[in-house]
Amino acid sequence: MFDKSTWIRLPRNVVIGHGVLGQVGAAVDDLYLSGQPLLVTSPTPERLAGDRLRAQFPVEPHTVTVERASFASVEAVAETAQAEGTDYIIALGGGKAIDIAKMAAERVDCGFVSVPTVASHDGIVSGRSSIPEGDTRHSVAADPPLAVVADTELLAQAPWELTTAGCADIISNYTAVKDWQLAHRLKNVEYSEYAGALSEMTAEMLVDSADSIKPGLEEAAWIVVKALVSSGVAMSIAGSSRPASGAEHLFSHQLDRLIPNTALHGHQVGVGSIMTEYLHSGEKGRWRNIRDALERIDAPTTARELGVDDEVVIEALTTAHTIRDRYTILGDGMSEDAAREVARVTGVIEG
Numbered sequence: 608m609f610d611k612s613t614w615i616r617l618p619r620n621v622v623i624g625h626g627v628l629g630q631v632g633a634a635v636d637d638l639y640l641s642g643q644p645l646l647v648t649s650p651t652p653e654r655l656a657g658d659r660l661r662a663q664f665p666v667e668p669h670t671v672t673v674e675r676a677s678f679a680s681v682e683a684v685a686e687t688a689q690a691e692g693t694d695y696i697i698a699l700g701g702g703k704a705i706d707i708a709k710m711a712a713e714r715v716d717c718g719f720v721s722v723p724t725v726a727s728h729d730g731i732v733s734g735r736s737s738i739p740e741g742d743t744r745h746s747v748a749a750d751p752p753l754a755v756v757a758d759t760e761l762l763a764q765a766p767w768e769l770t771t772a773g774c775a776d777i778i779s780n781y782t783a784v785k786d787w788q789l790a791h792r793l794k795n796v797e798y799s800e801y802a803g804a805l806s807e808m809t810a811e812m813l814v815d816s817a818d819s820i821k822p823g824l825e826e827a828a829w830i831v832v833k834a835l836v837s838s839g840v841a842m843s844i845a846g847s848s849r850p851a852s853g854a855e856h857l858f859s860h861q862l863d864r865l866i867p868n869t870a871l872h873g874h875q876v877g878v879g880s881i882m883t884e885y886l887h888s889g890e891k892g893r894w895r896n897i898r899d900a901l902e903r904i905d906a907p908t909t910a911r912e913l914g915v916d917d918e919v920v921i922e923a924l925t926t927a928h929t930i931r932d933r934y935t936i937l938g939d940g941m942s943e944d945a946a947r948e949v950a951r952v953t954g955v956i957e958g
């Protein structure tokens with residue numbers, strides 16, 4: 608008997624382009640959302656775009672400005688939403704505001720709309736939140752946004768390194784998919800050909816467009832945000848972050864535990880991807896292509912460029928497999944010698 612079934616949750620409206628910040632009200636209206644909105648933002652996006660956004664709604668949105676991502680912030684937003692009779696949530700900002708809004712919307716069971724102001728990683732469009740807690744980080748499933756409104760004019764003005772981090776998060780899809788396929792072969796983890804192919808193709812198209820990904824070019828924001836949407840869709844099809852998160856992400860999550868707030872998520876996973884590609888395919892594999900692609904878009908390729916000590920890289924590599932129950936090329940852990948070898952051969956560390 609055929610007894611498979613699946614739910615694929617996707618954003619209904621994806622609006623990308625120059626000046627589309629002015630279309631958030633229309634995108635919300637088109638979703639038949641009405642009543643009291645709650646705007647969740649962080650200080651810089653509030654300053655840059657808060658008033659322009661609030662002016663578009665017939666009912667003045669209440670606003671919560673969050674300083675940092677934490678479960679306490681999620682609770683505070685959820686409590687405000689309940690107290691103020693919120694009907695839907697709009698997130699304006701980077702991963703911090705969007706992840707908090709996504710989880711709070713899940714908590715109070717209302718829809719949310721994502722208005723990214725940085726193209727820093729694919730969490731801005733996905734159905735996952737990543738929230739730090741103590742010395743660990745929780746990757747939590749949540750409903751994806753009902754709509755994403757990405758204004759390329761605004762995104763192009765954001766700090767360049769946040770855009771290169773978004774690019775590197777996409778480039779890491781190459782190794783994430785390899786890890787997923789490996790887990791499928793060795794551990795019978797369910798694999799989606801559609802999600803895997805979409806994720807790989809997204810990375811391929813971004814790398815093919817690398818010459819247009821330059822600071823000050825609005826087209827760069829356009830290319831990157833479309834790739835982030837596409838990667839988010841791959842995760843929604845898969846029903847997990849597997850298409851976009853493998854061993855390179857475990858390495859990055861471990862760096863976040865060891866040395867919080869040192870480098871950007873996308874930059875860490877990019878460097879991780881160089882090394883895990885080497886682990887998958889060896890010296891003659893495509894690790895140089897990944898390194899060169901990162902270099903072309905100005906993303907870090909070494910520990911030094913990340914601002915991370917060589918020994919921390921070794922510690923992160925040898926302990927990353929313990930982060931979560933996700934089988935990858937790291938298997939049940941790398942020995943210190945093997946970690947040192949891969950980091951040295953790929954030029955990530957000098958020693």
Ligand SMILES: NC(=O)C1=CN([C@@H]2O[C@H](COP(=O)(O)OP(=O)(O)OC[C@H]3O[C@@H](n4cnc5c(N)ncnc54)[C@H](OP(=O)(O)O)[C@@H]3O)[C@@H](O)[C@H]2O)C=CC1
Nearest residue numbers: 649650651676701702703724727728730735736737765872
């Ligand atoms: N859901 C997921 O899959 C993932 C989620 N994450 C999470 O996302 C967060 C990190 O995301 P990230 O986007 O880097 O972080 P932030 O939301 O903190 O944004 C990064 C920085 O950019 C500033 N900023 C935002 N918009 C603009 C703009 N248009 N121009 C200038 N500066 C701007 C912010 O300022 P200010 O703080 O003043 O507002 C902040 O300093 C973390 O909480 C992490 O856990 C990371 C990876 C994946």
Ligand SMILES: O=C(CO)COP(=O)(O)O
Nearest residue numbers: 729737746848851852856
């Ligand atoms: O960052 C992500 C995808 O790019 C999400 O991955 P995690 O599920 O590992 O948090």
Ligand SMILES: [Zn+2]
Nearest residue numbers: 728729776876
């Ligand atoms: Zn990522």
